[in-house]
Amino acid sequence: MESNELNFEQGPIRPPNEAQSLLLRFTRNCPWNHCLFCPVYKRRKFSLRSVDEIKQDIRTARAIADDVFALAKKMGFGEAVNDQVIGRIMGDHQYSNSYRSVALWLYYGTNACFLQDADNLIMKTDALVETLKFLKSQFPQISRVTTYTRSKTVTRKSAESLKQIRQAGLDRIHIGLETGYDPLLKLMKKGVTGEGHVKAGRKVINAGMELSEYVMPGLGGQEMWREHAQATADVLNQINPHFIRLRSLRVPRRVPLYEKLEQGTFTMLTDDMLAEELELFISSLDSITSTVTSDHIMNLLEEVSGKMPRDKATMLEVIRKYRELSDTDRLIYRAGRRGGAFRSTDDLQNDPSTFRKIKQLVENTRTQEGDAGVERFITEMVDRYI
Numbered sequence: 001m002e003s004n005e006l007n008f009e010q011g012p013i014r015p016p017n018e019a020q021s022l023l024l025r026f027t028r029n030c031p032w033n034h035c036l037f038c039p040v041y042k043r044r045k046f047s048l049r050s051v052d053e054i055k056q057d058i059r060t061a062r063a064i065a066d067d068v069f070a071l072a073k074k075m076g077f078g079e080a081v082n083d084q085v086i087g088r089i090m091g092d093h094q095y096s097n098s099y100r101s102v103a104l105w106l107y108y109g110t111n112a113c114f115l116q117d118a119d120n121l122i123m124k125t126d127a128l129v130e131t132l133k134f135l136k137s138q139f140p141q142i143s144r145v146t147t148y149t150r151s152k153t154v155t156r157k158s159a160e161s162l163k164q165i166r167q168a169g170l171d172r173i174h175i176g177l178e179t180g181y182d183p184l185l186k187l188m189k190k191g192v193t194g195e196g197h198v199k200a201g202r203k204v205i206n207a208g209m210e211l212s213e214y215v216m217p218g219l220g221g222q223e224m225w226r227e228h229a230q231a232t233a234d235v236l237n238q239i240n241p242h243f244i245r246l247r248s249l250r251v252p253r254r255v256p257l258y259e260k261l262e263q264g265t266f267t268m269l270t271d272d273m274l275a276e277e278l279e280l281f282i283s284s285l286d287s288i289t290s291t292v293t294s295d296h297i298m299n300l301l302e303e304v305s306g307k308m309p310r311d312k313a314t315m316l317e318v319i320r321k322y323r324e325l326s327d328t329d330r331l332i333y334r335a336g337r338r339g340g341a342f343r344s345t346d347d348l349q350n351d352p353s354t355f356r357k358i359k360q361l362v363e364n365t366r367t368q369e370g371d372a373g374v375e376r377f378i379t380e381m382v383d384r385y386i
Contacts, residue, residue, distance in 0.1 A: 006064045007096040008057035009049075011116030013040055015174055015212075015245075016295050018114035018146060022105045022139070024061065026054055026131065030118035032150060034189040036257040037178075037219065037249060041118060048123060054131045062138045064102040081106040113139070115147040121173075122153050125161040132168035146172040151192045151200035162207035172210040172242075175200065179219050180235030181227045188219065188257070194235045201239035211241040217281070217299070218249035218274050222267040225277045233284030240288040248274065248298045252383050271300050271334050272323070278304060279319045282312065297385050300334070302343050321345050331374070332358050338382040 011025045027048055030041040072078065072085045086107045089095050095103075113135065120128065136142060147170065154162070154175070179185055180194040192200075197213075204211045213236060220228030236244060251257050251268065260266035269277060278301065282292070285308055292315065294304045303318040305311075322345050325333065329348055336342035336358045341351075348355055365374050 006060055006067065007098045008060040009053075010098065010101065014114045014116060015146075015148075017245075017293075018112065020105065020108035020110045021112040021114040021146070022061065022142070023101060023114055023116055024054070024057060024135070025049065025116040026120045026128075026147070027117050027123065031122050032119070032152075032191055034191060035176075035178075036188045036260070037216065037251070037255055039252060039255045042254070042256075051127050051130055055134050058131075058135055058138050060098070061102050064099050065106060065139075067099075068103045068106055111141050111143040113142050113145045115145065115170075117148070119149050119153055120147040121149040121157060121165070125157065125164060128170075129164050129168040132165070132170055136169045142169075144171045145169050146174065148174045148176075151175055151177070151197045154200035154203055155196060157203070159203060159207065162203060162209070166208045170209060172212065173204050174212045174214065174245075175204075177201075177213040177232070177235065178216040179228050179232050181220065181224065181231035184220055184224050184228055184231075194231060197235050198238045201241055205239070205241070210243070211239070212243040212245055213239065213241040214245045214247050215281070216247055216249050217278050218269045220277070222269055222273065225269060225273065226280065229277050229281040230284050233281050233286075236290065237284075237286055237288055241290050244285075244290045244292045245296075246278075246292070246294045246299050246304065247296055248300065250298055250383055250385075272330065274300055275319055275322050279316060279323075282315050282319070285312065297340060298382055300337060301345075302337075318345075328359075331362060335362050335374075335378055335381070338378045 009025045010023050011028070014021065014023055027046070029044040029046045031046040033041050033044075033046065068081055068085070068089070069079045071088070072081055075085060075088070077085060081103065086103055089100060089103045132145065135145070154173075175197075177197050178188065178190060180197060182193050185192060185194065201211055201213065215232055215236070218225075220226075249268075251261055257266065261268065282304065288308050290308050292305055292308060292311075294302050301318055301322060304315045306315055322330065322333070325345060325348075332355060333342055333345055333348055336347065336354065339358070341354050341358065342348070362374055365377050369376070
């Protein structure tokens with residue numbers, strides 16, 4: 001088969017930390033698809049893929065990998081997928097997106113694989129086990145296989161089924177916990193309770209898999225922010241997942257939650273309020289050994305990251321430093337962070353050139369459009385990442 005014909009199906013998203021992983025689509029879209037805050041998969045129908053379909057995609061990915069290695073050898077680099085090899089592939093329009101995806105995976109050398117889309121544990125256990133074993137047979141170098149799933153789906157799997165899935169090669173699971181507060185879970189149509197989250201999380205860990213739980217700062221709005229922070233921390237304290245990943249709420253027009261914003265029944269937190277909620281959340285985490293990560297540009301404070309309980313005080317210090325900035329410096333930091341220029345409040349002092357440019361931009365926007373215009377500008381910058 002010619003290289004321009006080597007193609008396989010891939011889904012629309014993956015976690016940021018899986019950017020350098022091999023992406024393979026085991027199911028299409030989301031079987032639940034009711035969450036008010038989620039912009040993904042809306043108006044798209046969920047469907048299972050057959051074992052034969054998935055295996056054929058894996059075979060195609062294997063054929064691409066072999067073709068890339070052959071190209072590297074032809075170019076005189078043995079099987080080293082280096083800058084020259086990847087440059088040739090990325091610069092040639094004959095190669096499909098799938099081909100480039102596999103080539104980049106080989107270039108990065110992560111040996112990690114992420115299975116798309118939103119809930120692959122909804123597959124029948126035998127089918128999932130068969131495809132996982134086939135994946136490992138075709139790519140024995142893969143050292144980590146990860147997927148999204150839902151707490152409700154996990155609770156429907158038996159402990160034995162989860163262990164079989166783990167033994168077949170699934171190492172890590174990502175679950176969108178979002179909140180542990182039952183009234184908020186109901187409002188956002190998550191289809192699960194805090195108790196259900198705890199049960200699912202414990203089952204995943206007991207099966208021997210790593211667990212990443214996603215938390216959504218800001219999801220409670222101004223109406224329920226305190227309950228959201230405390231109840232979510234309480235659920236996580238009961239689970240003790242390997243990872244707690246922060247994904248701050250954004251509400252672009254295309255998500256169902258936007259209607260509640262317009263109706264006035266849901267009020268977004270300001271960034272300063274978000275910092276206060278985050279401080280309460282981190283303070284309320286107790287007796288766990290999870291790693292907290294803030295690995296997304298939508299998060300206000302990237303440095304709220306570390307291993308519990310060792311780095312708890314350091315994370316709280318990051319929040320304190322932001323809250324103690326002057327009004328002007330907080331505004332400049334927010335504009336710089338939302339625009340991707342700042343990664344730390346320390347950048348306000350460490351990068352004076354960027355500081356001056358953003359300060360001037362903020363002042364010009366305020367002169368032309370007022371304070372409301374500055375806020376619109378900041379909101380538009382962060383919403384583009386959704």
